[in-house]
Amino acid sequence: MGGWNQSQAHAQFIANLVDFKMNIQAALEAARFTKRTFGGCDLQMENRFSSKVRDELAAKGHKIEVVGAFSAAMGGGQVWSCGDFSKGVNYGASDPRKDGAALPELPVE
Secondary structure, eight states: OOTHHHHHHHHHHHHHHHTSOOOHHHHHHSOOEEOOOSSSSEEEEETTSOHHHHHHHHHTTOEEEEEOTTOGGGOOOEEEEEEETTTTEEEEEEOTTSSOOOOOOOOOO
16 A cells, blocks of 8 residues: 555554554454545545544535445555464454455464
């Protein structure tokens, strides 16, 4: 992923982890929004945001374009996270917006 959305998607992912206490898979799957221009109040949002949230933003002057549930326009990624070193466990997650998978691998003995 790159371009306009990269920093926005990263910030939303980190907020999902830190502020909303999601695990890495849930944080990748959470609904996203993006701002594609510097000016104006235009905003793209996945349709999984509630109509209440969209209505509240529209009432504040935002021009919202609703896109699909897991829109590729919102970027996508794969994540690896350190788990429990004593047990040799790590965590992986893959965004449903893109091709990819988080596959388990047996420890090397």
